[in-house]
Amino acid sequence: MGTGEFVNGEPSPLELASIAWRARENARVLGKTKVGAAVLADNGIVYAGCNVEHKFRSHDVHAEVNALTSMITNGGTRAVAIAIVSKREHFTPCGSCMDWIFELGGPQCIVYITNSEGLITSEHPASALMPFYPY
Structure with a gap:
């Protein structure tokens, strides 16, 4: 998914969150929790995803995985940053999603989290969210 022109050629954290x-x-x-994600790939393109739940809950697709695999499907190779949004008070990516972020972005991939449009609630390198990950 191409997203248009951005200042300095790449989206700001707020633009990434808006996507x-x-x-x-x-x-x-x-259930009741909608989640969205947008990945900035090393090719400068943003790929978006949302959660897709399945009646046999072990088959749910999380928004982060949806966006990251869309990146790979469309020719991106490495995630530089990912914005994850949901209207929940406190959250971070789950362990499985962090595995995907480390696999396709690495420990330096920036993770933006927000629960409110128009702001970034927190910003971390992936390595800060899982400091003992065996990368």
Whole structure:
């Protein structure tokens, strides 16, 4: 998914989060938590994803994984940053999603998290969210 022109050729954290908020609107949830994600790849393109829940819950696709695999599908090779959005008070990517972030972005991939449009709640390198990850 190409997202248009950005200042200095890449999106700001708020622009990345805005793309994630738009993707979140397409979430297919059986519960109540919609999540959106947007990945900035090393090729400068942003790839978006949302959570897609399945009636046999072990098959749910998390927004982070949806965005990261869309990046690979469309020719991106490495995630530089990922914005994850949800209307929950406190959250971080789950362990499985962190595995994907480390695999496709590495410990330096910046993870932006927000629960409110128009702001970034927190910003961390992936290595800060899982400091003992065996990368």
